[in-house]
Amino acid sequence: MDGTALTGNPSGMPVLIGTCGWQYRDWRGELYPERVPQRLWLEEYARHFPVVENDGAFYRLPERSTFAAWHDRTPDGFVMAVKASRFLTHVRRLRDPEEPVGRLMHRAAGLGERLGPVLLQLPPTLRADAGLLDDVLGCFPRDVRVAVEPRHASWWTDAIASVLSDRGAALCWADRGSRPVTPLWRTADWGYVRFHEGRAKPWPGYGRRALASWAERIADAWPASGDVYAFFNNDPGGAAVRDATGFVRSVAATGRSAVPPATAEGRSAQPPGPAAEHSA
Numbered sequence: 001m002d003g004t005a006l007t008g009n010p011s012g013m014p015v016l017i018g019t020c021g022w023q024y025r026d027w028r029g030e031l032y033p034e035r036v037p038q039r040l041w042l043e044e045y046a047r048h049f050p051v052v053e054n055d056g057a058f059y060r061l062p063e064r065s066t067f068a069a070w071h072d073r074t075p076d077g078f079v080m081a082v083k084a085s086r087f088l089t090h091v092r093r094l095r096d097p098e099e100p101v102g103r104l105m106h107r108a109a110g111l112g113e114r115l116g117p118v119l120l121q122l123p124p125t126l127r128a129d130a131g132l133l134d135d136v137l138g139c140f141p142r143d144v145r146v147a148v149e150p151r152h153a154s155w156w157t158d159a160i161a162s163v164l165s166d167r168g169a170a171l172c173w174a175d176r177g178s179r180p181v182t183p184l185w186r187t188a189d190w191g192y193v194r195f196h197e198g199r200a201k202p203w204p205g206y207g208r209r210a211l212a213s214w215a216e217r218i219a220d221a222w223p224a225s226g227d228v229y230a231f232f233n234n235d236p237g238g239a240a241v242r243d244a245t246g247f248v249r250s251v252a253a254t255g256r257s258a259v260p261p262a263t264a265e266g267r268s269a270q271p272p273g274p275a276a277e278h279s280a
Helices: 038-048 064-073 086-091 098-114 130-139 158-167 208-221 236-253
Strands: 015-020 051-054 079-083 115-121 146-149 173-176 191-197 228-232
Touching: 015 236, 038 064, 051 228, 064 098, 079 098, 079 228, 086 098, 086 115, 098 115, 098 130, 115 191, 130 146, 130 158, 191 208, 208 228, 208 236, 228 236
Parallel strands: 015 051, 015 228, 051 079, 079 115, 115 146, 173 191, 191 228
Antiparallel strands: none
């Protein structure tokens, strides 16, 4: 099953590029100046990137007041995607989803207009179940975007692609080792991509060729009106910061926009740091 055909005019397509999380101590000196205290790292992050994936919500779902504080600490136009709690995906394993989805959405609503997509990253041992997936997606409000990242090969079937398409949910395109590890199905009019580990040096970075290939895949897949969220999860040593920078340039080289339509005042036009110079 190839999902929706990878066609369309991508000119002008917005690609929102950021990282999975922002609280990494080894990013000091890479993204965060020594003079900036850790309590202000979100504000500093938002000066350089238009979007972040809140990976920490997976481990412990914050209170609504915390989400509201993140809203107030970030500029207009900033977007925060939220990784769903592991209670829903790994403890419940998608069963009885009404309460955990309701709790997630009640708390995340504190972000207001900053709230971006919700990511459901499934356990690698969870086998495909189209009925379970449909039940979970049906619990989310219709105006909330949901991306799903399965990690067991049994999910790559027509039935799963149909559930995602019918619900308007995006199959999360995932990369590991500078190679796609998921089918490149376009199941929604928007996209979600996660970069887990490149194979360039120093590890776990991505090289120019790998980033350029991904920029072309995205450009070929989504039309001009389709938002695409791209997050780098290879945080060790600041690799995610450098690769997000390089990916902005790779996307720009395809003629597409790599910033949101409304850039917040005070945000840098480009993320900091040099682009990756490796070719792997």
